Amino acid sequence: MTTTAPVPTVFDTVESEVRSYCRAWPVVFDRAEGSRLYDENGRSYLDFFAGAGSLNYGHNNPVLKQALLDYIARDGITHALDMSTTAKRAFLETFHSTVLAPRALPYKVMFPGPTGTNAVEAALKLARKAKGREAVVSFTNAFHGMSLGSLAVTGNAFKRAGAGIPLVHSTPMPFDNYLGGRIPDFLWFERLLEDSGSGLNDPAAVIVETVQGEGGVNVARAEWLRALADLCRRRDMLLIVDDVQMGCGRTGDFFSFEEAGITPDIVTVSKSISGYGLPMSLCLFKPELDIWEPGEHNGTFRGNNPAFVTATAALQTYWRDGVLRERTRVQGNRIERALVDLCADHERDGASYRGRGMVWGIEFTRKERAAEVCHRAFEHGLLVETSGPESEVVKLLPPLTVSADELDEGLDILARSVRETG
Known part of the structure; x- marks a missing residue:
């Protein structure tokens, strides 16, 4: 019997080997609506990936889409660097009044x-400029981006290795529960700060995610975050919260740090801030830190006006009241109940879950199983990805606008995929 090798596609022959998601989901997608994507053959896939958190309001959200179409149809400004435009003004006014x-x-x-x-690089640069110090403290299993400054405060060894040069001026500390609760919070950190022989230079800042998405859905307790904020205040360090993936309502509140009742000095926001999957990011900081010289940090695409338009529409639609926040709480509880049952059914496999709001993770004793579950879920029409330093966690990141029926459908596929990979 002879077999014919598949004909290489243009993706194989022209696109770089660096591509990744298309290897896990080897179909050609053609269109998307709400919580679903469709491949070029018309097959539907329920999306519990949501553009890695960039599509909190779903694909081609009709309200945002209409705002964008209207703006384009009237020849609204597309590119303006940091010039003042009506689209930017509307976003700033709405962001201030609504958020x-x-x-x-x-x-x-x-x-x-x-x-x-980009936002993380700006935050690190500003913190160092404001404090006149180089060192920044990050946390185990952190992920802050793929450019050099962001990689220096990222924990993942594979991603760090891609830099090709030493990544310096940062020191990792244990994230919440990294040591299994055996050591009091920040004991090691405080000891290093107090000891002039520790080798830790006085840090300019500490950067933290309240929930480490790429790191394995590791959730920091509110009391841990409050203690960290207090430590930063006492030791004259700026607190940077990276809310790139967990902001814009992913954990319920608009900002993920709200539950802890803290006010970080600097906050980074991106992914779902445009609401439509359009590139956009923000670096937010207290007024006394606004010590930039004009043009000291810039970039050609720092004024994405179509993104301002959809971001404004998203804020006006979803953040003028508490409806989405309550919906996220209810849907998050629905996910948690399903995961309680799933893990009870697979207790012998060491199944465990963790999460908050609308971001959840499932881990098994056999680490390879996470990838197997994701693969089987794809075969059944559900998109979920792995996370964690060894891709050992199945991560659930559905759109915040997913319907109850779609959520149940996805959770049923997930449970079936776990059973079939046992």
């Missing part, structure tokens, strides 16, 4: 470039 003012947050808004790592 900042109701939370009594004093932040100035900076547009550092279109991606999350």
Whole structure:
């Protein structure tokens, strides 16, 4: 019997080997709506990946789409660097009145470039400039982006190795529960700060995710975050919260740090801030930190006006009241109940779950099983990805707008996929 090798596609022959998601989901997608994608053959896939958190309001959200179409149809400005435009003004006014003012947050808004790592680079640069120090403290299993400054405060060894040079001026500390609760919170950190022989230079800042998405859905307790904020205040360190993936409502509140009742000095926001999957990021900081010289940090695409348009529409649609926040709480509880049952059914496999709001993870004793579950889920029409340093966690990141029926459908596929990989 002879077999014919598949004909290489243009993706195989022209596109770089660096591509990744298309290897896990080897179909050609053609269109998307709400919580579903469709391949070129018309097959539907329920999306519990949501553009790695960039599509909190679903694919081609009709309200956001109409705002964008209207803007384009009237020849609205597309590219303007940091020039003033009507689209930027509308976004700033809406962001201030809808998000900042109701939370009594004093932040100035900076547009550092279109991606999350742009925002992180700006935050690190600003912290060092403000404090006149080089060192930054990060946490185990952190992920902050793929550019050099962001990689220096990222924990994943595989991603760090891609830098090709030493990544310096940062020191990792244990994230919440990294040591299984055996050591009091921040005991090691405080000891290093107090000891002039520790080798830790006085840090300019600490950067943290309240929930480590790429790191394995590791959830920091509110009390741990409050203790960290207090430590930063006492030791004259700026607190940077990276809310790139967990902001814009992913954990319920608009900002993931709200539950802890803290006000970080600097906050990075990206992914779902545009609401439509358009590139956009923000670096937010307290007014006294606004010490930039004009043009000191810039970028050609730091003024994505179509993203301003959809971001404004998203804020006006979903954040003028508490409806989405309550919906996220209810849907999150629905996911948790399903995972309680799933893990009870697979207790002998060491199944465990963790999460908050609408981000959840499942881990098994056999680490390879996470990838097997994701593969089987794809075969059944559900998109979920792995996370964690060894890709050992199945991560659930459905759109916040997913319907109850779609959520149940996805959770049923997930349970079936776990059973079939046992």
